[in-house]
Amino acid sequence: MVFCCTLESDVYLRNWNSLALYDEVVPAFDVLGKKSFHLGEVGNGAKMKLVVNMIMGSMMNAFSEGLTLAGRSGLNPSTLLDVLDLGAIANPMFKMKGPSMLKNNYSPAFPLKHQQKDMRLALALGDENAVPMPIAAAANEAFKKARSMGLGDLDFSAVHETLKKPDHSS
Numbered sequence: 001m002v003f004c005c006t007l008e009s010d011v012y013l014r015n016w017n018s019l020a021l022y023d024e025v026v027p028a029f030d031v032l033g034k035k036s037f038h039l040g041e042v043g044n045g046a047k048m049k050l051v052v053n054m055i056m057g058s059m060m061n062a063f064s065e066g067l068t069l070a071g072r073s074g075l076n077p078s079t080l081l082d083v084l085d086l087g088a089i090a091n092p093m094f095k096m097k098g099p100s101m102l103k104n105n106y107s108p109a110f111p112l113k114h115q116q117k118d119m120r121l122a123l124a125l126g127d128e129n130a131v132p133m134p135i136a137a138a139a140n141e142a143f144k145k146a147r148s149m150g151l152g153d154l155d156f157s158a159v160h161e162t163l164k165k166p167d168h169s170s
Contacts, residue, residue: 047125054122054136056093057115057156061139063094064160067101072166077102097157106154106161113152115159116143 029036039045070080081098084090100106119140126133142159151158 050118050122050125053115053118054133057119057143057159058136058139059091059093060097060115060157061142061159062135063098064101064142064157064163067098067160068163097155100155101157101160104161106151106158108153108155110156111152112143112146112154112156112158115156116140116147116152119143 026036037048039048067077067080070077078099081094081102084094084098119136123133123136123140126136139159142162143156145162146152146159149161151161
């Protein structure tokens, strides 16, 4: 299985179990993207995608909580974006999604319904491999709530909307 990240961060997966075939096609992938990986047996590319998307969804949920906490505690969420961009956890996702989230702009790049599906499948993969994943499970619940609010076709960053109204049930 080959995993290739393009310049636009898209992922191409191909069912090439053969390392010799991988070595033959990797020069073409090098022209298209940043890096290619031979992941071994067929199916490992799908597992890698689930793990990556599980991490991304968990990060987005935590990021949404942070933006909401900043705003409700009297901090400027835009300033939080600037501070995050300078620190050890600076990353392209926060830089790209944060400003849009503050404007309630959730034009879909990766639909929330697909993020939630990948969270669910990653949790199942964790169960199959005896890996407890409480953070991913909590994030999955937030994505499920967002879907129940009718946000499934919006960008996965719309999980932020689940935090907009204070929940006084606890």
